[in-house]
Amino acid sequence: xxxxxxxxxxxxxxxxxxxxxxxxxxxxxxxxxxxxxxxxxxxxxxxxxxxxxxxxxxxxxxxxxxxxxxxxxxxxxxxxxxxxxxxxxxxxxxxxxxxxxxxxxxxxxxxxxxxxxxxxxxxxxxxxxxxxxxxxxxxxxxxxxxxxxxxxxx
DNA sequence: GCCAACGTTGGC
DNA sequence: GCCAACGTTGGC
Numbered sequence: 001x002x003x004x005x006x007x008x009x010x011x012x013x014x015x016x017x018x019x020x021x022x023x024x025x026x027x028x029x030x031x032x033x034x035x036x037x038x039x040x041x042x043x044x045x046x047x048x049x050x051x052x053x054x055x056x057x058x059x060x061x062x063x064x065x066x067x068x069x070x071x072x073x074x075x076x077x078x079x080x081x082x083x084x085x086x087x088x089x090x091x092x093x094x095x096x097x098x099x100x101x102x103x104x105x106x107x108x109x110x111x112x113x114x115x116x117x118x119x120x121x122x123x124x125x126x127x128x129x130x131x132x133x134x135x136x137x138x139x140x141x142x143x144x145x146x147x148x149x150x151x152x153x154x
Numbered sequence: 155g156c157c158a159a160c161g162t163t164g165g166c
Numbered sequence: 167g168c169c170a171a172c173g174t175t176g177g178c
């Protein structure tokens with residue numbers, strides 16, 4: 001049962017600074033439209049789990065901060081909203097497809113670039129480093145979490 | 155902007 | 167239920 005996660009966000013959509021500026025430094029993690037990632041949120045995440053907040057699809061992809069899961073998996077509100085880009089016509093409030101959790105910032109860190117992570121033996125098994133990985137939410141092993149913390153310093 | 159890898163869709 | 171076509175992701 002993993003207690004740590006890596007969660008990708010495009011900084012153009014929601015950056016670490018957006019999270020820092022959000023009320024209670026908390027954002028609802030909406031818009032996940034991949035079943036594997038959804039299942040992680042729905043079935044395995046617990047309030048209190050640690051999160052590596054990762055910037056993807058940008059000039060410098062990498063870990064930008066530490067966060068925590070602060071709310072349980074609930075139906076993703078954007079799936080019901082025709083005005084949302086995440087609207088899912090096949091989802092209904094009676095039969096929701098997608099879930100969201102709350103993510104609260106613990107602290108912004110230095111950017112730990114993906115490039116640098118690739119060179120760290122203790123991180124070699126991380127899902128996010130696997131070739132072809134596209135999952136936006138991946139489990140992080142306790143040893144990997146510790147190694148990332150060590151790299152980030154204080 | 156390229157493109158490889160992957161997930162989803164839909165015809166059969 | 168197969169699988170080709172298509173769309174998306176995301177590093178480079």
